Amino acid sequence: MSTGKNSVRYWRDGVRPLEAMQANFHDHVYCPHSHDAYSFGITDAGAQRFRCRGAQHVSAAGMVMSFNPDEAHDGRAAAELGYHYRIVHIGQSVVRDILADASDGRSPALPLFASPVLTDRTLTEALGRLHSALLGSASDLVREELLTTAVLTMAEHGATRAPRLRTLAGTQQRAAARRARAVLDEAPLEPVSARQLAEAAGYSRFAVYRAFRAEYGMAPSDYQRLVRLRRARRLLTDGVPPGRAAASSGFADQAHFNRWFKRAYGLTPAIYQRSAGHRNHS
Template sequence: MGLGMPRDLAADWTEYATAPEPGVELLRARMRRHVYERHAHDGYALGVTDWGVQAFRCRGGAHASTAGMVMAFNPDEPHDGHAGDDAGFAYRMLYIETAAVRAVLEDARERPGPLPFFAAPLIADPTAGLLVARTHALLTTSSSRLERDAAFSAMIRRLAAHGGLGTEPRAAGRHDRALDRVRERLHADAATEVATAELAALASMSRYELCRQFHRRFGLPPHAYQLRLRLAEAKRLLAAGEPAAEVAAAAGFVDQSHLNRRFKGAFGITPVQFARAVQQSGGQFGSGPT
C-alpha cells in the first residue's frame, strides 16, 4: 500500500507494494535507461502505460505500448522491456495469481471454467486501460474493501473478454515426456548447479537439441528457466524475513551482488526494496512477478 509520486521525473524510479488482498502485487515505475531481462511470471501480469513508449519483445515479435494501452501477459509467458525512445516511459503493473483471476471469473459465470488466454500481449482498449489504472490506484490507497473488490472484478472481466478462454492450442510433441523430466529435475533442486550434459542425458538428446526443444516447449532455455525458479525462491525467502546475503546462497546465486543484479533485471527493484514492501504491507505475499 502507499505508492507515492516521486519528485524527480528525470531519473529512473520504481515503487513496489503488495495489495491488501493476497495474490496481487503492484509495481509503478518510470524508466529511461533500465532494461528488463527476458523473464516470465507465475501468474498474470496486467499493466497500462501512463505515458511515453514502452517497448518489449514477446512471442518472437516486437511491440510498443503507448499511453492508455494495456499489456497483458499470460502466466509463464516470457518477455523483456525497455524504453522505446530517449524520453522513456511510465507505467503501472498488477501481478496477479491465477487463483484470484479464477475466483472473479467463476463468480461471474456462476460455474467453473477455463482461465483466459490473451492472444496478443498488447490491447488497445481505452476503457480497459482506465480500469487497470483505477484498480492499481485503489489497491494502493485507503479505499474501502467493497470499492477495491468492484474495481478488481470489473478489470478482470473486461480484460478476460479480450483474451478468450482456454489455453493456446499446442499439438503434443514426441519430446514432451523427456522435456517434462528435465523440467521436473530443475524444479526439484533449482539452487544446485547442473550441467547441460546431465540434462541432455536425462532427456536422451544432444545438448543443442535439448536447449532448442526446451525453449520451444516452455518459452525459456533451461538456464533461464532455472534462473526464474531461483528468483521465485529468493522472493519467498525475502518475504519470510531472511537476510539478502543468506537468501542469495540458499537460492543458488553466486553472491548477494549476483542476486541483486538478476533481481533488478527481472523485476525492476532490488531485493531490499522488495523485502521492505512486503514488511510494510504486513507480510502479505503471493506468487507475484517471477
C-alpha cells in the same frame, strides 16, 4: 523508491497473489522473465519496447501490455525520454475465484490473451481504477469491487469465451440488496468486505454487487461512503471540527474526507459548517 533517473512505487497484498507497481524508467532494462500471474501494464507516457512471443512490440501512451501467466518478455525504453507506466499482477487463483463466483456455477476456463499489446479503452479504464485503488487509500470493499470489475472485463476481452454471469430474479435481487444495505447501515464504520455482504445476503459476491447497483444505482462501497458522509455532515452541523468529524466517520484522513465531501455536496466541509453558523476550529 528512486534510483537516479528511475523511480518505483510498489504495493503487494499480504494474503493473495495481487500486486501493483507504478514506475518511471529511463535507463532500466528488464532481462527476459515471466510471472506466474496475469500482468497488465498501462503505458501513460513515452513508450516501452519489449520482446514477447518471438517478436518485437512497442507499447506507447494509452496502450496496455498484456502478459499471460508464464509468458516470457523483456523490456526497455523505446526512446531516450523513457516511459511511465502502471502494472497490475493478478494471480491465477484470484482470477479463477472471481470468475467462479460470477458465473452460473460452472468452472470457467481461464482467459488467454492473443496479443501482448492491446488498445482497449474499457479494459484500460478498469485496470487504471483498480491500480489507483491498490496504491491509494481505498477500502478493502472498494478494492474488491474494482478487482472484480477488472477481472470480468479482462475475461470478456480475452481470447477464450467469457463466462456466463449469474443473475438474480426480481424478488431475489431486491432481497439481496436490502440485506447487504442493512449490514452497511448497521456498521457504517466497520471495514465490511464483499464476502461479508455475500454471506449476509445469501448469494455470491458478484450477484450481490449487481443486485445492489440495480436496486440503489451505486456500488456497495459508494453507499458505505455515502452513509459515512451523512454521519460526518450531522457532526459538522453539531459543531464538531472537520478533522474530528472525518476521523469519527471512517475517513482515512481529512484530505480524503474533504475530497469526497466536495464531490458529493459541491462544497468543502468547512464551508458547509460555516453556513450552519459554526466556526471552524480545526
